[in-house]
Structure formats: C-alpha cells, structure tokens
Amino acid sequence: MSTALLEAHGVSHAFDYTLFTDVDFVLHERESAAVVGRSGSGKSTLLHIFSTFIKPDSGSVKLFGKEIYAQSEREIEAIRRYEIGIIFQFHYLFKGMKALENIEIATLLAKEHVDESILEKLQIAHLMEHKTSELSGGEQQRVSIARVLSKKPRIIFADEPTGNLDKETAKLVMDVLGDYIQSHNAALLLVTHDDEMASRCQQRYRLADKKLQPETIEA
Ligand SMILES: Nc1ncnc2c1ncn2[C@@H]1O[C@H](COP(=O)(O)OP(=O)(O)O)[C@@H](O)[C@H]1O
Numbered sequence: 001m002s003t004a005l006l007e008a009h010g011v012s013h014a015f016d017y018t019l020f021t022d023v024d025f026v027l028h029e030r031e032s033a034a035v036v037g038r039s040g041s042g043k044s045t046l047l048h049i050f051s052t053f054i055k056p057d058s059g060s061v062k063l064f065g066k067e068i069y070a071q072s073e074r075e076i077e078a079i080r081r082y083e084i085g086i087i088f089q090f091h092y093l094f095k096g097m098k099a100l101e102n103i104e105i106a107t108l109l110a111k112e113h114v115d116e117s118i119l120e121k122l123q124i125a126h127l128m129e130h131k132t133s134e135l136s137g138g139e140q141q142r143v144s145i146a147r148v149l150s151k152k153p154r155i156i157f158a159d160e161p162t163g164n165l166d167k168e169t170a171k172l173v174m175d176v177l178g179d180y181i182q183s184h185n186a187a188l189l190l191v192t193h194d195d196e197m198a199s200r201c202q203q204r205y206r207l208a209d210k211k212l213q214p215e216t217i218e219a
C-alpha cells in the first residue's frame with residue numbers, strides 16, 4: 001500500500017451556515033482526486049482546510065502523517081514552503097518581472113532549481129525572458145503552474161486551475177499534473193465545477209447536501 005499523504009476524518013465546518021459535516025478523505029502517493037460540486041457548496045473551503053489555511057470546526061487533518069492543526073506556525077510555514085503547492089484559478093505572478101524570475105523566486109524559497117523539463121512540457125520554455133504583462137492569460141497561468149511544480153511539492157492543491165484556459169490548454173495542464181504526480185510520488189487534489197476536468201482524475205467526489213460522497217466515473 002502506498003503512503004497516505006493526506007488523511008482527513010470527521011471534518012466539519014460552518015461559516016454563516018454549515019458547509020459540510022463528517023468529511024472523510026484520503027489521498028495516497030501517485031493518486032489524483034477531484035472534488036466537484038456547485039458554486040457555494042464549500043469546495044474552496046475544504047481545499048483550504050486540507051492545505052493548512054483554515055482550521056476546521058472539528059475533525060482531524062493529517063498531512064504526511066502529522067496532525068496539521070496541532071503543529072506550530074513555524075512547522076506549518078515549512079510545510080507550505082517545501083511540501084505543498086497550491087494552484088489557483090487566478091495566478092499571483094509579479095507583473096513587472098520576467099516569467100523566469102517569477103519561477104526563480106519560488107525555487108529559491110523552496111531550495112530547488114528551475115526544472116527545464118517542466119517548462120518544456122507546459123510549452124512555455126521559450127517565454128522565460130518575457131515579462132508577465134507581455135504574456136497571454138493562458139501563458140501566465142502555465143507560468144504560475146510551472147512555479148508551483150518547480151517547488152517539487154508532494155501534494156498539489158488546485159482550485160479551478162483550468163477555469164480560464166481553453167480546452168486544449170486545460171488538457172495539456174491536466175496531462176502535466178498527472179505526469180508530475182507519477183514521476184515525483186506526489187498527489188493531486190483538484191477542486192472544480194467542470195466534470196470533464198474532474199473525470200481526468202482517478203477518483204471523483206461530489207460535495208452536496210453537506211456531505212462529501214464518492215462518485216463512480218462512467219466510462
Ligand atoms: N472566510 C469566509 N468567511 C465567511 N464565509 C465564507 C468564507 N469563505 C467562504 N465563505 C462562504 O462559504 C460558502 C462556500 O464557499 P466556497 O468554499 O468558496 O464554495 P465553492 O468553492 O464551492 O464555491 C459561501 O457561501 C461563502 O460565501
């Protein structure tokens with residue numbers, strides 16, 4: 001059995017109203033999972049809970065075997081820096097900087113090197129000397145994904161990462177993420193309202209009626 005990178009039990013959370021109760025979820029090395037659900041169902045909140053950013057009202061969340069919300073701020077900071085990568089629908093690149101410089105900041109912080117093969121797979125290697133502001137939206141998103149992968153995270157959390165990409169580029173990104181988790185013994189948790197993107201993950205769950213339920217993927 002491969003190692004569980006993320007393990008959650010009995011997770012419940014409410015803001016103004018209860019979003020979900022008793023969520024159980026496990027993600028092993030080399031696995032990809034998608035959480036689908038309607039807008040407002042709590043997908044992003046669940047992703048933030050699993051990725052160290054929101055302590056749930058109740059339940060246990062373990063990353064790499066450690067109860068995450070029992071760790072010190074310093075340990076949580078180290079996990080964010082070295083162990084996990086987060087991809088958002090809207091990237092946070094520095095506009096005045098070159099594409100390469102944006103990636104170098106992340107690799108420097110994570111004590112890694114820019115991985116040329118990731119740039120090539122994402123088809124952005126030729127864009128590295130361009131400033132962020134000179135790139136198209138889809139190119140910028142791929143630079144931001146390269147920035148996350150160059151950190152060499154063990155878990156990638158992706159919140160609607162392909163929401164602003166055309167179909168072909170979205171497929172390319174999903175292929176690159178899939179290759180990455182296989183070759184780096186990592187895992188992917190994708191949150192999306194797009195069933196087609198979700199169907200490219202090995203496991204699929206639906207967040208609805210305050211529950212996270214596994215879904216069977218139709219062939
Ligand atoms: N930090 C917050 N404080 C208060 N309410 C929030 C916060 N984050 C999200 N919510 C509310 O929780 C609900 C679920 O939000 P979200 O997790 O973003 O859903 P989804 O990603 O599925 O669209 C929404 O009603 C949203 O307004």
Ligand SMILES: [Mg+2]
Binds near residue numbers: 043044
């Ligand atoms: Mg969301």
